[in-house]
Structure formats: structure tokens, C-alpha cells
Amino acid sequence: MSAVSTLATPLLAPAAPRPVRATAPRPARRWQWPLGAVLPVLLLALWEVLARTGALPPNLLPAPSRVLATIAELARTGELWPHLGLTLGRVLLGFGLGTALGTALGALTGYLPLLRRLLDPLLQGLRNIPSLAWVPLFILWMGIYETSKVVLIAVGVFFPVYLAVMSGIQNVDRKLVEVGRVYRLSGLELVRRVFLPAALPAYFVGLRNGLGLGWMFVVAAEIMGATKGLGFLLVDGQMTGRPQTILASILLFAVLGRCTDSLLARLSRRLLRWQDTHGTTT
Amino acid sequence: MLQLDHIGKQFDNGVVALAGISLHLQAGEIVTLVGASGSGKSTLLRLVAGLDAPSTGRVLMKNEPLSGPHPAMGVIFQEPRLMPWLRVQDNVCFGIRHLPAEEQAARAAAVLARVGLSKFAGALPRQLSGGMAQRVAIARALVTRPALLLLDEPFSALDPFTKASLHEHLLDVWADARPTLLLVTHDVEEALVLSDRVVVLHGHPGRISQTLRVDLPRPRRRTSPEFQQWKERLLQAIGNEHSGSTAQKPLLSLSTDANAAGG
Numbered sequence: 001m002s003a004v005s006t007l008a009t010p011l012l013a014p015a016a017p018r019p020v021r022a023t024a025p026r027p028a029r030r031w032q033w034p035l036g037a038v039l040p041v042l043l044l045a046l047w048e049v050l051a052r053t054g055a056l057p058p059n060l061l062p063a064p065s066r067v068l069a070t071i072a073e074l075a076r077t078g079e080l081w082p083h084l085g086l087t088l089g090r091v092l093l094g095f096g097l098g099t100a101l102g103t104a105l106g107a108l109t110g111y112l113p114l115l116r117r118l119l120d121p122l123l124q125g126l127r128n129i130p131s132l133a134w135v136p137l138f139i140l141w142m143g144i145y146e147t148s149k150v151v152l153i154a155v156g157v158f159f160p161v162y163l164a165v166m167s168g169i170q171n172v173d174r175k176l177v178e179v180g181r182v183y184r185l186s187g188l189e190l191v192r193r194v195f196l197p198a199a200l201p202a203y204f205v206g207l208r209n210g211l212g213l214g215w216m217f218v219v220a221a222e223i224m225g226a227t228k229g230l231g232f233l234l235v236d237g238q239m240t241g242r243p244q245t246i247l248a249s250i251l252l253f254a255v256l257g258r259c260t261d262s263l264l265a266r267l268s269r270r271l272l273r274w275q276d277t278h279g280t281t282t
Numbered sequence: 283m284l285q286l287d288h289i290g291k292q293f294d295n296g297v298v299a300l301a302g303i304s305l306h307l308q309a310g311e312i313v314t315l316v317g318a319s320g321s322g323k324s325t326l327l328r329l330v331a332g333l334d335a336p337s338t339g340r341v342l343m344k345n346e347p348l349s350g351p352h353p354a355m356g357v358i359f360q361e362p363r364l365m366p367w368l369r370v371q372d373n374v375c376f377g378i379r380h381l382p383a384e385e386q387a388a389r390a391a392a393v394l395a396r397v398g399l400s401k402f403a404g405a406l407p408r409q410l411s412g413g414m415a416q417r418v419a420i421a422r423a424l425v426t427r428p429a430l431l432l433l434d435e436p437f438s439a440l441d442p443f444t445k446a447s448l449h450e451h452l453l454d455v456w457a458d459a460r461p462t463l464l465l466v467t468h469d470v471e472e473a474l475v476l477s478d479r480v481v482v483l484h485g486h487p488g489r490i491s492q493t494l495r496v497d498l499p500r501p502r503r504r505t506s507p508e509f510q511q512w513k514e515r516l517l518q519a520i521g522n523e524h525s526g527s528t529a530q531k532p533l534l535s536l537s538t539d540a541n542a543a544g545g
Contacts, residue, residue, distance in 0.1 A: 178359075179363050184353065274408065276408035
């Protein structure tokens, strides 16, 4: 018995992360999952039954099984992957661009009051323009192809990220900043070693909001004009009177959006493990 | 070591916090600033720390005028002020990141052993009790080997037992390297256990009303009659300044606003 345990421990040790005390929420989360799944499963079953009995008009609301079959068919013929890849690529590119710009400008305006007074009113003004209003202008400037789409998504992502970084940095505890000053950190070091880590929780909220808007704007961009992409499938389904294609596309958007968001959530949980807060962020 | 020349401080809102403060600290001396809340003692410490600039007069550190925080100086605040995202070890090394890694590790290990927290080097601040966190803060200040250590009511948030043991820790450390200590407190016993000199601040704006040289032999026992006599004397020195205003005697009063004014 003891021989087994002495053998087993060194094998397990490298895989185990550094001991963290906050293991309590783990079992709780495992129990939460099925409860949250009850309602969607019931609704789907009801929908399936109603569709099969003909209570729902199949030309308007096809059964869930038909929607899934449509996705399977698209995947089998290989038609699905270019749509999926292109949409995902547009979102990621736009997200990257918007995040980079939002982070840089947010950090500057959050850290330097002078720059905030100079820049922030302008940016807040621009923020109040509904971003979709830019679409015609962007198409006019950059054409109907990729550039205008990516830029539109980037604009959508930019504002929540910018706001989160700026307010996150402004709200950093003065007392921690003073510790940095006592150790005579330079401006850049102070930003890197105090401001950025302290603003990280707010930053992640901004990133997730931004990503959500990115997914919203890719739909808008692809509906406006695209020959490929999940948004194109929406329009195509409408034109050809195939609601199962529209629903398939919506479902894929939901799955992709959820996957990318939970990637961010997981990253945030990992990086913010130090937080002493009530409950974990999900 | 440290010289204050006719220091005055007026805040932007027009409030004058300090006027005509002159004080000289010898190397290795332990000096305590006491006084009622609002007498400007924390403000004075911030000026010495280089976190704020005096409106009049000047602070000389090793005969040079101070402009911003001095490298030979450490500060321990009322709260631990640890970076919540750094483990204890990294918090301790916060001020010595410019040193080689081995040197950092060696110094951190030594100083953590000094405050009795070697086992907690890998812990996050949220896993520490208040007293442990404050010990980490002390370790972080000591690891730079400061010639002047400034302490702003560093033990006021702790229970009496923790407080007493940290006094011991502090005196042990002081006996090692003999840094100059300048400490702000409103705890009369703390002032007497630690100090060579007690400086009493009083009034609005704060001025030095008295300086007492504490000649009790070390180690000092709180229960000794001499200590009790000194306590009486110091309480009187502080209390006399309040005899004019009976409305508030923060050190002795039991009224609720005395607590509110404590910070």
C-alpha cells in the first residue's frame, strides 16, 4: 500500500499545479451544470414534438433535428468550413485590431490626465454614434470586401476595450501606486508592474464585452454584402426560403460565440486567481 | 541623517496642516511622532517619504535636499499594501528587482525568516491574516536594507498580541542593522516601547509642542513601574495640549467620534 502511494505521488506531482486553496467552488460547479441544461432541453424537446406533429409550420420553423441535419450536410459536403473559417477569421482579426488600439489608447488616457482631457471627449463623442451607421461610409471608403468588414468589427471591439482599460487604470488603488513610487519605479515600470496587473480584472470584462460586440458586428458586416461566411448563410437562407439554413447559421454563431467567450473566461480565471472576491467569474 | 528645516505644509484646498517643524534625527535613532488625529503627523511622514512636497522649508537626507522618495529609505504603511497578484516572495522582492536573481532570492529568504514567514513564500496575500500581511510589508521594506525606515501607524490595525510580537520583531531587526526609525503612532505604549525620543505634535496647523527623551533601559517591560510613570508623563504631555478643547480627547475619550477620527 505504502509502496503504491510513494510511486504514485511523484508521477502525479508534476501535473498538479501549484496548490491553490480555493478549490471549494469546483464541486459546486459540476452540480450547477445539469440544472442549467434542464430548461433548454425541455424547450428543444417541445419544439421537436410540435414541429413533427405539424403544429409549427415547417416552412417557417423547422424541427431542431432538421437544423442539425442541415449543419451535418453542410459539413459533409465541405461547404461549411469556408463559411466558418472566414467568419471566425474576420472576428479574430477585427478583435485583435480593436483590442490593440483600445488597450493602447485606454492605457494612455487612463494614465495621463492631460491626454485624457485632450482625447477622451472626442472618443466619447464617436462612441455615441451607433457603430452600424459607419457601414455605408466604410464601404464607400474601403470597398465591400474584407477591409471594411474587419474595420467595422474593430470599431465595435474598440470602445468597450478602451473604456475598460481607461477606467480600470483610473481606478487603481492610489495606495498601491504609492508603493511603486516609494520604490522609485519609472513611469513605464509603474504601468507594467502596478497599473496593468491591477487593471486586469476590468480589462477582461472589457475584452469579453468587446468580443461579444465583435460577433454582433460580423453578422452586420456579412449581411451587408458577402459571398462567404455564416452571415452570408443567413441571407442565403432568407433568399431561398430555407429557414433551416438560417437557424443552422444562428446555432453556429451561438456555438462559436460561446466557445471564444469561454476561452477568454478561462484565461481570465487563470490570470486572476489572486483575486480575493466573492464567487468566480464565469 | 535626516533633518527637517522649518517645514510647513498647506494643501491645495487651503488647509494648513503643518507649520514650522524642525527636527533632526541621528543615525540609528528611533523617533516617534505622537499627537491627536489631525495634528499632521502622517502628513509630516509623507513629506519625509518624498510622496508629497513641503510648501515651505526643506527636508535634508544625508545633507542633501530631498526630491521624491530616497533610495536609502523604506516605508511601512498603516495597511500592508501588498500587490494582491504577487506571491509573498515576489511582494518582498518588489523593491529589489534590479538585483541579480540569486541575490534577490537570498535576501528574500533571509528577511522572510526574520519575520517568521519562510513557509509562506509561495502564498498569495489573500491567504494571509492581517498580522502576517503586515509582516510581509515589513519584510518588503527591510529587504532593501534601508538606512531610514519610516513607519506610519504600522501596527494600529492589529490585535494587542500581534502588535507586541511585531514590536519585538522590529527591535530585533533594528538591533541587527541599526537603521534610523521614524514612526508615527497614537499608541502611547508603542511609543515608549520603541523610542529613544518622542516628539509630540499639537494643534491646527500641527507644531512640535514637546520632545521627550526616553531614557528607559532596553529591553523595556511594559509592566515595570518606571514604564508606567513614563506612560503617565507622556499621556499628560499629550493630554495637556487638549485641556483647552474638552470636546475631543481622542486618546482617552470613549465617545464614538474618537473612533471615526482615529484614521
